[in-house]
Amino acid sequence: MIVVMKPGASQRQIDHIIERVEQLGLRSHVIVGTERTVVAALGEKRDGAKQALETGEGVEKVVPILAPYKMASTEVKQERTQVTVRGLKVGDNHVGIIAGPCSVESREQILEIAQFVKDAGATGLRGGAFKPRTSPYSFQGMKEKGLELLAEARAATGLAIVTEVMAPEHVPMVAAYADVLQVGARNMQNYPLLEAVGESGLPILLKRGPAATIDEFLLAAEYVLKTGNSQVMLCERGIRTFEDHTRFTLPLATVPYLHQTTHLPVVVDPSHGTGKASLVATMARAAIAAGADGLIVEVHPDPEKALSDGFQALTPHAFREMMQECRKVAAALGLEI
């Protein structure tokens, strides 16, 4: 950590910082520059020290040197993590495709779409049973009945079930049916939930919050990893920016950046990431070109009648075409899909 003193900081202020650094169990090292003095604080402590120091009198700013996360970091684990569950393989040169409706709406709907996405090449089935909805007046999901239907779809197709859990107290119930627990973007910093899903032992699909920095995203993953659960997939699903022609802005550079920073696999959600069915397939193949380890895509047999998010769902036909394009790009880059 580097403590930058204000120009004109007094010797007393500098001495105070040195003393504080040492009280925190770090070694201090003073550098006297042309206009300012800088105190380096050396050691492994990652938390608390920064803020303890930046409130010191005469301090202009404190610059951390170490990344704030540990277990997610490539500094700690070099080999890439692959998440495998049933036929779904995500990471380490395998691109896993998770597809399905926004919400489970009926037995017919989910069985039909499950068979369809399987035939088109998906190995995971998405479908919400518990739906976090911006408006309390919107459809909130079929709840446990929806989970039962997902399990039935799995029995029929062998697809791995990926579904969202919204509260710690629902984890045991959802975990009884699902193969992968999804933590939604709105809950990325719901820490009791992160701990509860971590302790389930199931693989986790963690969605990036729309205003989360990459550090915050990895620290959220760290909450899960700390429970001893290392099966975490990071999901980029778009950030909130000033752009209004898409629902969110999908920053694909997240993919190569995370590949340099963490060993965890990165899944891209082009459905939420654009919020427009007409852009989904193109962004899906761009995500694969960017190195995504997986895709999660909304598909609905009749988007116009979907109970949620129909505007961003692909028709089965459009999904099949998307898969063909994605396979071409993956093949060109030597990736399995």
Add this chain to the structure above:
Amino acid sequence: MIVVMKPGASQRQIDHIIERVEQLGLRSHVIVGTERTVVAALGEKRDGAKQALETGEGVEKVVPILAPYKMASTEVKQERTQVTVRGLKVGDNHVGIIAGPCSVESREQILEIAQFVKDAGATGLRGGAFKPRTSPYSFQGMKEKGLELLAEARAATGLAIVTEVMAPEHVPMVAAYADVLQVGARNMQNYPLLEAVGESGLPILLKRGPAATIDEFLLAAEYVLKTGNSQVMLCERGIRTFEDHTRFTLPLATVPYLHQTTHLPVVVDPSHGTGKASLVATMARAAIAAGADGLIVEVHPDPEKALSDGFQALTPHAFREMMQECRKVAAALGLEI
């Protein structure tokens, strides 16, 4: 709702939309423009119809006319809501001041600071017992012990206790000690939590998520209001933007805009809204000039030794000066503080 068809939409597509509008229980009204046709859908339905229509073939976009929230709206209730609990009055020309440390750290700390902020003019005491922290390696709060200390501080000072609750299962415990339940910015769209705090019957301080639009913020309030709990304070605490000289960007125009849109009182948090102690007092008085119904401010007896967020905490001395300035501005504008 206005359905705008694409230029060149066919009569069959237009007829289909008219049929869909009527299936949804709305009346349709067609307007043939120079380049496009527009179908107005008339009626009270606020949810689901928009998305059911915007996936229709030949549709370019659907423009909602009604606000998506109801109970929070000034269209439904004209008179301004005032939240009152112990000596704390927020709204309707009363500016309520809530102050205290980021976290409860010890008996001495909280008792000292409570007495201090009371003497300086606060009527509410903030202090976190359950702390949502970005990093799992950070101090997570004293939990129930912290709540006990808050209650002791209340007994000593009469201040209303405002403290955060992070999970639905903690609501009964926190509600047993607190006067106001705070829902943090990270949990603004944690819907099970919103319902649980609503059902507690206590007044709620709902913080705006850093990427939430005003509509999303009011819809989150609507989740609480729907439980029958009308004691909701909206808290602007800064949004995430590209600016990096402050921790968040504090958009004070939220205050007059919300005053035009909702009857709920609006509290401003200049501590999180700037993330810099040196900017807090100035933004506190600017918030009052913008018409804020309350302030929530971090104060710590020794910010340098705070276990969380010391960099944005005022010293007791700085808080007293802030109060003096705020009183001047309030008096100039005929507000009680």
Add this chain to the structure above:
Amino acid sequence: MIVVMKPGASQRQIDHIIERVEQLGLRSHVIVGTERTVVAALGEKRDGAKQALETGEGVEKVVPILAPYKMASTEVKQERTQVTVRGLKVGDNHVGIIAGPCSVESREQILEIAQFVKDAGATGLRGGAFKPRTSPYSFQGMKEKGLELLAEARAATGLAIVTEVMAPEHVPMVAAYADVLQVGARNMQNYPLLEAVGESGLPILLKRGPAATIDEFLLAAEYVLKTGNSQVMLCERGIRTFEDHTRFTLPLATVPYLHQTTHLPVVVDPSHGTGKASLVATMARAAIAAGADGLIVEVHPDPEKALSDGFQALTPHAFREMMQECRKVAAALGLEI
């Protein structure tokens, strides 16, 4: 245009709006809804009317129906525009590659890099002679001497020269040397400059401003198109968001969205779009998968010694590898590169 009246707007206010609509040369059409009245204003007028109406008493908002740009729109011209100059072809299934240093620094540098990028497959040479720099203390470019060196590099290689012009009064000089005039992101709304480059008759590479919406971007293009110059390439180079792990956020969904909206070709700049050399090649191939009609990439023989933006420049070796990957993706999608 749809004028939405406030709930409770008086008949007098509604009549006033109807009168205003007709004064503006538009036809009015009134729709009485459940809670509000809406006045549709029909006709072709795109400008001024919106704002003339939205200030009317009792008006809540005015919703435009037509896009604000015309000549850039696919509604006006369906067939895709291809820009061709020397060997550079951009658009309509041709991916044009423009590469070179941020700044022209010396005769050796530009001749060496020109030959190199040509050998690797580029058909355009970028290189700044006039450099807009955030700091007045930074290198500002070699000016006319730089243009001469670019012309010499063209003579040696046949590459089309793409270079920035910063002020209307420089247009004749830069146009005397360049094949394509670049308008930088900082100047996207420098209207005298847009008109001056349009009148040069040369093809234009127009960079998106980092805070510009797509409508603003297309309206900037419209300033050029209005001069009668239809050779406009739109360049996505990243937008400013809260993300701090990249210099800008590169929103690749711009590419398919623009392809639906305008007939103009879309070039992507992964160098500025990420600001990190280690992310450029991956985002270049993702851009091609997203359908980009061209790429503009910074390459420097020795990035460490570059006088500007070395941190985002590829080495010649890395550029050659990038081209190989891009060719694979383009081939997979049936595009020429």
Add this chain to the structure above:
Amino acid sequence: MIVVMKPGASQRQIDHIIERVEQLGLRSHVIVGTERTVVAALGEKRDGAKQALETGEGVEKVVPILAPYKMASTEVKQERTQVTVRGLKVGDNHVGIIAGPCSVESREQILEIAQFVKDAGATGLRGGAFKPRTSPYSFQGMKEKGLELLAEARAATGLAIVTEVMAPEHVPMVAAYADVLQVGARNMQNYPLLEAVGESGLPILLKRGPAATIDEFLLAAEYVLKTGNSQVMLCERGIRTFEDHTRFTLPLATVPYLHQTTHLPVVVDPSHGTGKASLVATMARAAIAAGADGLIVEVHPDPEKALSDGFQALTPHAFREMMQECRKVAAALGLEI
């Protein structure tokens, strides 16, 4: 400057950085930490060195210690700059009020409004003669005729004329009529224009670009200051964020932050900063509470008939009320207005 090496950087890489630091005329100082090595580069060089170092092999990042601007900095000049021209005083405890229409539209309009704003307490008159408009189909201003009318309004009232200049070649003409040259937000980084207005010797009102960081804003001011012109007013007029209920987001913390960082006065534009007439007066008084040294406000005799931006203009009556409120706040804080 602090060069942070990657974990595991080799001694050769470290030695190379030390060598580069010294070639750049800086002194190096090596600190070996627990996980990483850090090289401090000491000396006054502000530009170029950062980027020269951050491309070095084995370098993770380079952290600048000095602010990139000099002449704007409080480190260089402690006493606050006051800009004075005719009766307009901005800075150093004087709040200068500049008001008037978005565009000069006619002799009657500008003379009427000038007299009006003067009577209400303004000492500066704004009014655009050259109008940068997003759409080429919008009214572009009366040009020189507009300048003549502004001069006539000055003759009648004594108000200082503040008007925008859009291109270097217009500077002499505009400077012949105006008292203050305004550089608009779209031109904040139009460097030839910044130099040209600087050389005019007139006071400059420099608007912040909607995506500009504070460092970029101050570096733009530095372009003007470098010409020897020290009469620069910084104008906060709102930034572009995801918020859609206001036209821009007005971040008032800019005011106290700039007061800590620079000696230049800070003017706030609540008209563009909100884009809604109904929010302007409240944000004007909040700006004064935040310490603004001036306000620039749009006022139009009949906003509904304004040729530009009527939706954000105050009526004369509303402006007079705004002034009354602003005076109360200023008086409470001991400021002259």
